[in-house]
Amino acid sequence: MTSNRSVPTLYDVAKTAGVSTATVSRCLNSPEQVVEHTRKRVLEVVHQLGYTPNFGARAMAAKRTYTIGAVIPTMENAIFARGLQAFQEELRARGYTLLVSSSAYDPQIEEEQIRALIARGADGLLLIGHDRTETVAEYLEKQGTPALAAWSFEEKGALPSVGFDNRRAMQALAEEVLALGHQRIGVISGITSGNDRARRRVEGIRDAVAGAGLAENCVTVVETPYDIANGADAFATLMHAADRPTAVMCGNDVLAAGALKAAREMGVCVPHDVSVTGFDDIELAGILSPSLTTVHVPHREMGRKAAQALMSMVQHGTSGKTALLETHVCLRGSLAAPGGL
Amino acid sequence: MTSNRSVPTLYDVAKTAGVSTATVSRCLNSPEQVVEHTRKRVLEVVHQLGYTPNFGARAMAAKRTYTIGAVIPTMENAIFARGLQAFQEELRARGYTLLVSSSAYDPQIEEEQIRALIARGADGLLLIGHDRTETVAEYLEKQGTPALAAWSFEEKGALPSVGFDNRRAMQALAEEVLALGHQRIGVISGITSGNDRARRRVEGIRDAVAGAGLAENCVTVVETPYDIANGADAFATLMHAADRPTAVMCGNDVLAAGALKAAREMGVCVPHDVSVTGFDDIELAGILSPSLTTVHVPHREMGRKAAQALMSMVQHGTSGKTALLETHVCLRGSLAAPGGL
């Protein structure tokens, strides 16, 4: 809101057009209800005065804002970028504006942002994943604002979701790794606390290991925030352990980029000395050398479908149908049999 | 806004606490004006009812929202990520919420988003660069919403700015390139139309070339949207020309990443066969091989200073002081003398 006194109001338009404020409002919101003659005159005045409706007032009176909010864990790397872009494009096509805010993977900040967005009148919310406190769930429930969880399919989540099965996706990749004969697996995971995607991915690896009849202690997990530098550090830690892994599976491509960087600096050859895998298949994966074996996630499709699902919740009050998207393993140069064969 | 009838209002709180709405409002906004005894009781009711102020109403009545909006060209790559993160942290520390929206480098979308953000009550705006239509400038002016341009210092811009001198920064890098003896420079620039940062960078290269007494036609410029794949294509185009450049200067690190990727695929050795440079020094630059010579931009500092400048405009109504930040050239493995010497 500005305090500039010169900003014209509905009333100003009505007065100079010689009609009531109701008529001006109708010209703007349901023009078909106004006869062309008056409508034309009113719109002229609107233009001439440079009138723009006050959003707060409109939101309060109409109880909708055509705004969708998204709270994502981070904008610092491209994990969510592509999906969000598709999400926004789809919303825009339907006349909605997307406002994004980032929580830095901090649950408390996420909660603040959710409240901020709802308070600012968001008609619907896009959230990432399912880990959230009871408080937030109750708040969302009480406010009655439709919300959708993306990036993580969960049959019985508190929120309907549009995403993929992180556990199965990573399991499929791990099975490829194990099929090559790897028996000591290092895992560089994101912080699993408060992050169901990260947790599920680690579980997927354990599933595969169990499925292959290997002992649980074949797997060594290091947790670290998603970040290239952290990925590099974690890789060094794993490789300095007594029992070096022959394959290092990373929780996402960003960590894997760090691992490859560290490998290069340590003079460890990938995949000859050790294999490295990622998750997400973001553009980054294509410029690494060796190119990165990873799990391809259909980011744009996910963004688009999430927008469609959320729009239907917002516009028709439907309860939101959970949708499962398929991922697939991308086998590339960073993975080979132990010994690089 | 929700239509859920159960959401409690100020009035509900007042009624059950047995005070006036004015008192409840005061407890929330200027608690020191209310005696502890009543304040305590009121806040209890607030908590018990789960009351949250209606934002639109509050904004309309108080004429401020504690919201800052940012319109950035893209979230798809990390160019703006780090600076924006710092910007947000600084705002958060001062009790402001940042809402971000992306324009996909489309001036019309940018204008829409600016309007959307202002309509939604943003107390201030962060924009990127200075290229903007007259209409937008007038609109901003008329609305009286403080706005700041970042990522681009401009002494006499329509908006105060916090940023660096793209032209001089790139000139400095180009001078290093020329000093090594390069005489045929390929340039992979971002789209310069509507993007003063991209344009200034190309100008900087031309400045250096002129300064070194070389002919203008030493420089071949290809423009393409910022994107790894486009960088790769543009690199191929340049290298297939009759007169191959000995150095390819890219408008940013993302394009450079594409160039390095293409070089690898074409069997062109960097820096032996051709040198490659970037701009920005984002994290990406560190994982490329060879490591990328680029211009280091103080992203976090820029974000922080932009927040401080904008806050002072918003809170104290100051007119906003333009600030120039320093960049520096980072010499790394991707640049060498012609022939890779």
Place this chain on the structure above:
DNA sequence: CTGAAAGCGCTTACAG
């Protein structure tokens, strides 16, 4: 320290 009341700028039944 607290309340009554006006006002913020819109939308939308309800009449006509």
Place this chain on the structure above:
DNA sequence: CTGAAAGCGCTTACAG
């Protein structure tokens, strides 16, 4: 097709 009027949920001088 159009207007008068109530109402959306708050804040803030103004009194007391």
